[in-house]
Amino acid sequence: MHSLIFENAFTSQLPADPQTGSARRQIRNAMYSRVAPTPVAAPSLLHYSNGAAKLLGLSSEDCQSDTFLQVFAGNHQLEGMDPHATCYGGHQFGNWAGQLGDGRAINLGEVKTADGHLMLQLKGAGETPYSRTADGLAVLRSSLREYVCSEAMFHLSVPTTRALSLVSTGEQVMRDMLYDGHPALEPGAVVCRVSSCFVRFGHLQMLTARQETDLLANFVDFIIEREFPAIAQSYSDPRERYLAWFDEVCQRTVALVVHWMRVGFVHGVMNTDNLSILGETIDYGPYGWLEGFDPDWTPNTTDAGQRRYRYGQQPGVAQWNLLQLANSIYPLIEEAKPLEEALGRFSTSYEARWQRMMANKLGLPEFDNGLNERLLSLLQETETDMTLFYRHLANVKNAEIDAELLRDAYYTPQSISRDLQTQTKRWLQDYLAAARLQGQGDEPRATLMNRTNPLYVPRNYLAQLAIDDAEQGNLARLNQWMRVLEQPYTLQDGMDEYAAKRPEWARNRSGCSTLSCSS
Ligand code: AMP
Numbered sequence: 001m002h003s004l005i006f007e008n009a010f011t012s013q014l015p016a017d018p019q020t021g022s023a024r025r026q027i028r029n030a031m032y033s034r035v036a037p038t039p040v041a042a043p044s045l046l047h048y049s050n051g052a053a054k055l056l057g058l059s060s061e062d063c064q065s066d067t068f069l070q071v072f073a074g075n076h077q078l079e080g081m082d083p084h085a086t087c088y089g090g091h092q093f094g095n096w097a098g099q100l101g102d103g104r105a106i107n108l109g110e111v112k113t114a115d116g117h118l119m120l121q122l123k124g125a126g127e128t129p130y131s132r133t134a135d136g137l138a139v140l141r142s143s144l145r146e147y148v149c150s151e152a153m154f155h156l157s158v159p160t161t162r163a164l165s166l167v168s169t170g171e172q173v174m175r176d177m178l179y180d181g182h183p184a185l186e187p188g189a190v191v192c193r194v195s196s197c198f199v200r201f202g203h204l205q206m207l208t209a210r211q212e213t214d215l216l217a218n219f220v221d222f223i224i225e226r227e228f229p230a231i232a233q234s235y236s237d238p239r240e241r242y243l244a245w246f247d248e249v250c251q252r253t254v255a256l257v258v259h260w261m262r263v264g265f266v267h268g269v270m271n272t273d274n275l276s277i278l279g280e281t282i283d284y285g286p287y288g289w290l291e292g293f294d295p296d297w298t299p300n301t302t303d304a305g306q307r308r309y310r311y312g313q314q315p316g317v318a319q320w321n322l323l324q325l326a327n328s329i330y331p332l333i334e335e336a337k338p339l340e341e342a343l344g345r346f347s348t349s350y351e352a353r354w355q356r357m358m359a360n361k362l363g364l365p366e367f368d369n370g371l372n373e374r375l376l377s378l379l380q381e382t383e384t385d386m387t388l389f390y391r392h393l394a395n396v397k398n399a400e401i402d403a404e405l406l407r408d409a410y411y412t413p414q415s416i417s418r419d420l421q422t423q424t425k426r427w428l429q430d431y432l433a434a435a436r437l438q439g440q441g442d443e444p445r446a447t448l449m450n451r452t453n454p455l456y457v458p459r460n461y462l463a464q465l466a467i468d469d470a471e472q473g474n475l476a477r478l479n480q481w482m483r484v485l486e487q488p489y490t491l492q493d494g495m496d497e498y499a500a501k502r503p504e505w506a507r508n509r510s511g512c513s514t515l516s517c518s519s
C-alpha cells in the first residue's frame, strides 16, 4: 500500500467548497466538498480484482492486508489521500433536476500510475453534502451487481469504470426494495470504483445552470489538459479546442453505445448525471442484459411506464444527452452550428459503426441490411436469447444447415409456429448464401463471431444467485463466476451454468429479470 502515490490534480487545481463535512447544502463556484468516509463496524473483504489492483501497482499481498480492507471500507485513509465529493446536476428521465452530486460516492484521491493517473472512489461510504434526503449507503445486492458488472464489462472490451474491491460493512441498511411500503434491513457494502476521472455530463450542466461561466471554462480546460492530452496539444485556439473535445466525447459515446448494443447491455438509468465524459459505462444500477431479444425491454421497473431507457432507445437517448452537454458548453462557443454538426456526426458515425458491428456479429465481411432486419424481427418474434443465439449460429455449417443447433436459444421452443420455423430456415439459407457470396468460409466466420459475441455475460438471475449466497456468507459462487467472466468469449469446461439462459423460475422474480432503483 506504500506504493500508492497521490497526485490529486482535481482537488489541487479546482476550487473547493469552503465548508467541509456532510451537512446538506447547495454550493457555488466550487467543484467539490471535502468530506471523509464514515467508518463502519465490522468490514470484511468479499472480493478484490487482481486486474484493477495491477493497474494501481498493488500486489495480492497488498490486497489481502488489513490496511487494504480498512482503507476500502472507509475506515482508514492513506497519506496523500484527499477525500471529497463532487458537485453535479443532471436531467433525470428527461427533466432538469438541479443539484445532485456525489450523494454516496467519495473520491479518496488520484493515484499516479505507470501510464497516467487513476481516481479511487468509494461508493456507499456514508453521507456527503449531496446526499439530499438519503443515507449515503449502499446494500450488498446492488454493490455486488456493480462490482461484478464493472469487471465483466472490462473483460468484454466495453469501456467502463473498474472496480477494485467489494467490502461488506457488517452494518445493516434499511431499504424498500420494491418501493411498495415494505422497508427491511439488508447488509451494507462499499465498492471501490476506479477510473481516471468520474466527471459526468452533469458536472458541466450544473455550472452552466448556475451561470458560472468562468469556472465552466476552467473546468473544461482542466478536463481537456488532463484527460484528452492529444486534443490539448493539437488545438491552441480555445474555441476550436472545445469543439474538438465535444466531437471526441460524441464519438466516444457512439463507440460506447455500439458496444452496449453488441453485448445486449441495457444501462437502465441513462440520466445525464450517469454519462461519463470519458465515454465509459458508469453507475451500474438497475441495469440488465437482454435475454429474449426485445428492443423495447428495460430492466428498470422505475422506468416501466415510459421505458425511456429501453435497449433500442439507448443510441437516441445518448444523443439527447449529448445535446444537453452541447447546451452546457454553448456559453464557451456562442454559436450553435458547429455543435449541431458534431451531434449530426453522432448519427452518421453511429450508423456506420453499428452496421460494422452487426456484420461482425454475423461473421460477415459486409453488412447486409435485408438479412439483418429479417433476423432481428425473427429473434423478437420467437423470444430468442440473444447471447446464445449468436454463439449457436457460429456453429451452423454451410454443408449442412441444421436449425436444431439454434433450439437451445429459444425460451419456449414448443410454441414456435410452423411459419416461423420455415422463415428461420429460409433466413439461415440466405445467411449462408451471403457468407458464400462474400467469400467467408465456416471457420473464419465462426472465429469472427466468437470474438464479437460473448458467451458469458453477467445475467441478472446469475447475479441474484451470487447475491443470495453472499448474503449467507458463501462466496464460492461469486469467486467462480468472477473467474469465468474474465474470459467471456472462451468456452470454459464445466461452466455451462454461467452461460445458461434464464430459467423459468427467474422470469418474474424480483432482481432476476427486472429491478427497481432501490440500492
Ligand atoms: P443514480 O441515478 O442512482 O445514479 O443517483 C441519482 C442521485 O441520487 C445521485 O446524486 C446519487 O448520488 C444520489 N443517491 C442515490 N442513492 C443514494 C443514497 N443511498 N444516498 C445518498 N445519495 C444517493
Ligand code: MG
Pocket (backbone or CB within 6 Å): 273, 274, 283
Ligand atoms: Mg448516478
